[in-house]
Amino acid sequence: MKLKLLVLATLLTAGAHAAEVRSANLDAAGKNILVDVSYGGGCKEHTFKLKLAGCLESFPVQCSAQLVETVVGGPDFCEAIISKTVKFSLKKYRLTDGYYKGGSLTILGDKNFRGEDSSATVILP
Numbered sequence: 001m002k003l004k005l006l007v008l009a010t011l012l013t014a015g016a017h018a019a020e021v022r023s024a025n026l027d028a029a030g031k032n033i034l035v036d037v038s039y040g041g042g043c044k045e046h047t048f049k050l051k052l053a054g055c056l057e058s059f060p061v062q063c064s065a066q067l068v069e070t071v072v073g074g075p076d077f078c079e080a081i082i083s084k085t086v087k088f089s090l091k092k093y094r095l096t097d098g099y100y101k102g103g104s105l106t107i108l109g110d111k112n113f114r115g116e117d118s119s120a121t122v123i124l125p
Contacts, residue, residue, distance in 0.1 A: 019048070019069045021109030022083070024120035033088045033122055035067065035107055042080030045072040050088055050107065061103035065093075069110075081113075090124070100124045 019039035027034055039046060047070050055063040090096050095105065101124065109118040 019046070019067060019109055020112045020118045021067055021107050021120050022118070024105075024107050024122045026122060026125060027087070030125040031090055033090065033105070033107075035086045035088065035120065036083065037067065037069075037086055037109065038081060038083045038112075039069055040081060041071065041076030041078050042082060043078035044074075044076040046070070046076070046082070047072060048086045050093060052093065053108075055103070061100060062106070063095075063100070063103060064106045064108060067107055067109045095124055 019037045022036040022038055024033055024035045026032070035048075037048065049068050049070075050065040051068050053064045053066055055061045103124050104121050105124055106119055106121045112118045
């Protein structure tokens, strides 16, 4: 019975988690953050968003965000390693205000395949 509950809990919580963050840059126009991610799966659609975690009151400001991966339709049990670039609009995340100018945004991901924390930092325009 305990094993069944553990498996059920794992399935219910497997829908949203973070992928590995490999690098991050601004696009040429400076309007989007491009994040190179790597994740396991291959059979279902994976979507990504940033969860802003806050900023340090420094000059320039230093902010952090968690990369959150959601698997559409529940867990993806396929075993391929997928690498792709995900685009996040600075405007959508309200990072275009003068408060953020020249500040840094560190994007935190899940542990990589070696068990190390993954992150990347981008300087905001």
